[in-house]
Amino acid sequence: MPMLQIKHLTHYFGGLRAVYDFNLEMEQGDLVGLIGPNGAGKTTIFNLVTGAYRPTEGEVLLDGENLVGMRPHEITTRGIARTFQTIRLWNELSVLDNICIARASRIQYGLVDSILHGKRYWDEERQIKRRAFDLLAMFGLDKEAHEAAKNLPYGEQRKVEIARALATEPRLLLLDEPAAGMNPGEISDLMEFIQQIRRDFNLAIWIIEHQMRVIMNICERIKVVDFGETIAYGTPEEIRNNPRVIEAYLGEEAFDAA
Amino acid sequence: MKKYYLPLLILVLFVGIVGGSWLHVFNEYWQLVILFMGINIVLTVSLNLINGFMGEFSCGHAGFMAVGAYVSSILTVWLFADDKIFGPPVLPASWAIPLFPVILIIGAIAASLAGLLVAIPSFRTRGDYLAIITLAVNYIVKSAIENMEVIGGPRGFVGMKRVMNNMAAVFDAPWLLIWTFIGMLATIFIIRNFMSSTFGKGIEAIREDEIAAELMSVNTRRLKVIAFMLSCGLAGLAGGLFAHGPGGYINPGTFTILKSTEVMVMVYLGGMGSISGSIISAIGFTLLLELLRPLGTYKWVVIPLLLVVMMLFRPSGILGNKELTDVFPKLRAIFGAEEENYAHAAN
Structure with missing residues (x-):
């Protein structure tokens, strides 16, 4: 099939x-x-x-x-993940957040953990951050991780968008x-x-x-x-x-x- | 060592405020001002979640506050006070002390369920729907209460004074101030932690570009409902605290669109999406209202004028979308314990 x-x-x-x-x-x-x-x-x-x-x-x-x-x-x-004809990054958010949020559906911890920040939360958040950094490094964007997405040059914004799509696996x-x-x-x-x-x-x-x-x-x-x-x-x-x-x-x- | 700074600061504040009130270092007037500051922080920080972080426009926060206020005061009066309608107290007064926070939480849950009823129809589409629906809900709640004679109708609901007096008779402590302080801390803790989690940051992604958020696997509808229920629940908590204030009396006229506007003003004054901004503006605005009290009605000429000036010179509010720790990085030593964990994650 x-x-x-x-x-x-x-x-x-x-x-x-x-x-x-x-x-x-x-x-x-x-x-x-x-x-x-x-x-x-x-x-x-x-x-x-x-x-x-x-x-x-x-x-x-x-x-x-x-x-x-x-x-x-x-x-x-x-x-199935996609990029857009006109760039649609979350402009005010950092490049790192742009990547991390795309892992929303893979998050295992629940609402309560997201507020109480227990051990399970930190284990998972660290893993999300580490993967995001790996992905950014692969695209040569790890230096810009904490920069707001809107501040990147056009070509790099395109790359961030592709990286974001890849973050959804x-x-x-x-x-x-x-x-x-x-x-x-x-x-x-x-x-x-x-x-x-x-x-x-x-x-x-x-x-x-x-x-x-x-x-x-x-x-x-x-x-x-x-x-x-x-x-x-x-x-x-x-x-x-x-x-x-x-x-x-x-x-x-x-x-x-x- | 650093990680003890914040608990220490909280402890000092708690002892200062509660101890100071207990020993009557501040008179009752200043206790009332501090109480209103706490309640306004809860209201402002919780509304900021919707109007600031999520970029939606809710203008009926007072309606949800009313739900929390009425539900919790009906419960406390029924359980712990001798009342014309509800009869003699159901439980002994000594139970009031441990059950008071539970009742506040029940009030908050009631308000959050009211929020769910609003969220389901209004989050199907983005746009002005939420503004219109919350506006309507604010009026509906007010009119519904006005037409319920059992709980006093337009005259209002009384009896909370007796509950608080009964609590103080069992053990003399500024109970309301204690729970307001804890409620305020809880609110800041909940919103701050939620918005720093990857799950919660989806809310900011919704503000920036909702379609992109949905296409990047964020369950936007669920997240919006969660955020709205959280915000309304905290408004209900603020309502419960407000209802048990020194007046010992609430009436539907308190929870009008004017009250909602006041909270919105505090949110925009502090900066959309800034928790520390909301705290500063709630404290500042409460003080401003008190300082201008001698002006009487003219207060409502001066305050809007100040707002206009503010909007002209600093349209994004006191802190914009930044936090105090972004403006003064040195404060991270006190407030930034969590960021250190991110630094580890980065390496």
Whole structure:
């Protein structure tokens, strides 16, 4: 059984069809891209999978368990984490707190322990802090741990967001335009970084990106959507030569750049 | 050595306040001011959890205070005083001393359950709902009490004076001041510890970005209900303490939107999300009210003016969202025992 199975996912905003009959299967360790012109419904698909929206029709199965109807925090606890197109860190909180809070669903101590601070509380809090520091160190962010998230430069905020998503211990990581606003040098680092995460954390990554250089170089398979419908699915080479894809992107020179 | 500073400070304060009242070092007027300071700290710190840390807007704190006040005073009067309606005391007066804190806690639980009733419908969506619903609840509670003749209706409820006198007759001590001091400490302890735990910090994540919090595995709905019940429960505790004050009398007119506003003013004055700010502003505001007493009604011209000036020059309140230990790091020697544990975790 595939790890993630999306079947006939369809979503309407009132009378507007945002996503229609979207299907996808992913295995542990896969790196899949999702591309399409602006407004094609890519982020909506992520919102449907993570439970932010409830699909009009269709199923999202993680290890055979249907996630439709669950609240977002339940889905995240089961192993799907995401980042956002526009950074959504908890700005006033420290970088360390941003990471620690993402472990909310793994906390074992109860409300009473959180007030009385017994031995069990301290054991667990120390462990949470230690793991958070390890994660930050891996991203080279441990020096900034006590800095408010809003004070970090843009590129580092992106990294904190990915670290925060990883802190929830996902098996599937959804990255929504991670390269947005980055310069070519930063993008090269990012590509390296994404592949490193996949190796180190042994997870599947599903990525929305407009930078064709990223998509074409790191994804094994690419899904192309336009007006909510899938128009192509295949390897980067197949996508590059697909006439329907070229038509959807007509006038854009994105493919030449890659 | 350092970790004894805080208990020592608390002990000195406790002995100073309680001992001073017992031996009549301060007269009854100053005892009353100290009592109000304690009660206002409980109210302000607890409301700060919702309006400051969580970034929601609750404006009916006095309503929950009323629930705690009435529930606990009905219980003490029924159990320990000779009353026209409830008849002779049910239990001997000597039981009042150990049972008084239990009754205060029952009042707090009642207020917290009232909070649950409000929280369930109003936290389904974010936005102005909570403000509107808490405002309505404040009025509902007040009108409900006004229409219950059994507990005095609009005239108010009396008899707590007799309870306190009975307690003092068994053993003469400033009981109310003692329990107010303990209640205040408990409130600060609960909110401070809760907000320093990773579990409690989810509340701040909700303030910063609720959708991100939910998507990062924080059970936002549950956490919001817990925080609101905690806050309302502590308001109920403050109500119970207030009801047993020297007046020995409460009436629904005390728990109006004006009282709620007063608590909100103290929260914003101290700084949203700052516990030490709330404590400072509760003490300062209580003193200010007393200092301006000679002005009579004009007090309510001067105080709002002061607030306007405050908002112009320091819109984030006295401490903003910082704690006193952030502004004066040297104070960590006294108040920062817990942070040392984090330092260990970091290494």
